[in-house]
Amino acid sequence: MSGNVTLTKKDFSSDQEVRWCPGCGDYAILSSVQAIFPELGIPRENFVVVSGIGCSSRFPYYMNTFGFHSIHGRAPAVASGIKIANPELSVWIATGDGDALSIGGNHIIHLMRRNVDIKVMLFNNRIYGLTKGQYSPTSEVGKKTKSTPYGSLDRPFNPLALALGSGATFVGRSIDVYAPHLKEVLGRAAKHTGTSFIEIFQNCNIFNDGAFEASREKDLRDDNVIHLKHGEPLIFGKAKDKGIRMKGPFEPEVVALGAGVSEKDLIVHDEKGSATYAFMLAQMEPPAFPVPIGVIRNVDAPVLDIAMHEQIAQITAKKGAGDLKELLYSGDTWEVR
């Protein structure tokens, strides 16, 4: 298989039977990923999909690429090794809220800090599914689960805020069943050089059904999400009649358009804006605000895997390619006859 051959979605489907629960949001995500991979102009043999443990982490088995289903929380470590070993590869991580933000929290933040050129798809369903229904680090306070029969007391993580705080250079959000949007965000993530972090709202219809109902259902979506588009004002609503404006310094508010409020009063989205602005967007949560989806931040910064190989090349150019005999026989040596 080479880069010149036109690949199709089918080329990326493995021969393994997909075994998620019927109705699981993961099916929709798998379909979107299989749809965009052939469009990226990357030979199939250069894709590597890495995962940890959890329902979402079965993902590599269903992709006809190189794949590595590793251990709980550690996909960023394995993926970093793969990408640094061979920067030619297109390395993707499929992970979940428990895998990435709980047991793997330390790895995900350092991946983003280092800006290794890896694409992270975080399937957020706000529940532990594979272990059959305990609360997760993104579950809301008060949630009743098998391990919190009287309601959860833990405050949840905001995945986007965590990514921004870790210095992520590409931060996006989409929704499992909103295929055109998800494909667009995944495609943009693929084109970014550096760590791309995409939170995907994913419905677990067995243990946490309806967690994102207002964002997922077509009828409700337009009034409950806001599409972020670079250079365009923050407008939402079925009738495009609502927007977000700045009430005070980094204090957004929802306003109705008309009656003295026009588009030019609204915040204009800037993917390359300040981290503070991006953080403000990440903090916008229902019920006070619509959920922002799309590309929240997209900036350039040095990329670790590229920098490492540049450094190796520079040092090799300076010192010359290593000569093993010279190395071993260096320092103070002496002859015994």
Add this chain to the structure above:
Amino acid sequence: MDTLSTTPKSKEPVETLSCVVIRFAGDSGDGMQLTGTQFTATAAAIGNDLATFPDYPAEIRAPAGTLAGVSGFQVSFSSEDIFTPGDAPDVLVAMNPAALKANIKDLKPAGILIVNTDEFKDSELAKAGYAKNPLEDGSLAAFRVHEVDITRLTRAALKETGLPQRSQDRCRNFFALGMMYYLYHRPMDVSLRWIEQHFTKKPEFVEANKLALKGGYAYCEATELFQVTYEVPKAKLEPGTYRNISGNQAIALGFVAAAQKAGRQLFLGSYPITPASDILHELSQHKNFGVVTFQAEDEIAAIGSALGAAFAGDIGLTTTSGPGMALKMEFIGLAIMVELPLIIVNIQRGGPSTGLPTKTEQADLLQAIFGRPSEAPCIVLAARSAADCFSVAYEATRLAVKHMTPVILLSDGYIANGAEPWRLPKIEDLLPIEGNRPAGPEGFLPFSRDAETLARPWAIPGTPGLEHRIGGIEKADGTGNVSYDPINHEKMVHLRAEKVERVARDIPQAAVDGDQDGLLVLGWGSTYGAITSAVRHARTAGRRVGHLHLRHLNPMPANLGEVLARYEHVLVPEMNLGQLALLIRAKFLRNVVQLNKVQGQPFKESEIMARIEELAPAKEGARA
């Protein structure tokens, strides 16, 4: 190495000795490790055989003048083969009362003691816990004591430099070194050169340290401090080119060599930990060999990245010590499951938990062999000496790649930091490092097996047509697809075990050094030096004793059972509570005599000799 200047004849009578042990001891800020290293470099340049034992506290700067802050460096140099840094020093250089108190118990009777009297003030004596000044109470009568006011003399030698007194005092270690160079007829060239090269950024210290070194030498010459001086001629080592090397340095070079021979990039994923960090430091310098070093966020990510790199076709390596080893175990299980080559280096230290971070122990053997959930065998190797670390690192890589399985390499703090002369290998003599490469996409199965080794093919991302998935879930033999089939699982458990067992076909048979019956001393790892010395001396003294030292702990050499059966007694010295002993009993139903020491210190030859004398029969015709 340039030729060394010949040392002038001293005024004192000169005695020739075959072996001398010196211990430099001072506060951890006194530069004793440097002093010892310099003496060692000169001994190496002269052509002595040598062995060193740096012994320093875990605290970077313990309170000055206290027992906790004492740092020592012992070097043994000889005109004959030696295997240990010596049981007891012939000479002790004590830079302060605490150094004296911590070390005097080890000095040989009538040994030479050099003390820096300037530090024996009431306040310093109190910090060391001396009620009375030991220089005045007759407690040192058993030794040849030389009281030298090293601080004052160093300041006098450096008067013209204009350096502040504090800086002058930092040169005292070179004054002491100069004294030792005089006493043992050593040329100063090696150290003078080192000073010039080392202090290029602090030129004021070049002159100062040179003055201090020469000052110490001149002081002994002028004052006729010693009644006798000594020569230790060069050793008759096996012909070849030598360099002085520490275990951690040798391990690093072993992996560079292995990756070069394998034609692959070396990827080290590591997290700093004592006493393994020097491997990371060393490998970070060799980027022009295509070496990638990744300092990960923790021990788990360190091994995870190395395993990822191995999947991508690199020689994947991770280095750690006990506490880090515990954290890596889940990933080692995964490496066993996905059958990828990976090398895990454990520089053992005193434990459990934080334990004694800078002290040595070899109590992680059973962890290496068994310390994972379920049936998870892997290859386990151990290095026996600083120079041996090179060969074992190379062997670990060869076996990992050929047999497609992780390899654990055990070293320990003693040989990691200790140094000895290393006879450099010929590059062309290094064994080839070759793996099981997939033939091509036609009929490719990721878990098909080599008929001889049972190794699966190493199919590397980026290779068209070899796309496949691996993971921690049990997989079907051949296809590697997820399989929960009970019979398949049992088959795979057996296959993984058999694959490691078959490595025994690829390693040398056990060969005993010394007598082929009588007492066998069976060792592994860094006890090699002490056991070798003890066994050789015991044989000279007429005992029937042989020495077998295991490099391969899992699997063990195929003939080990037969070898053990030939002996009346088997003595197993270990720096743990009997881990190899337990394995030998379990595998061979063969009882052994244990000799165990867990003091954070290596065995002394005499400790092993004492047990040999109890157990070894006399040779025919010899008197026991």
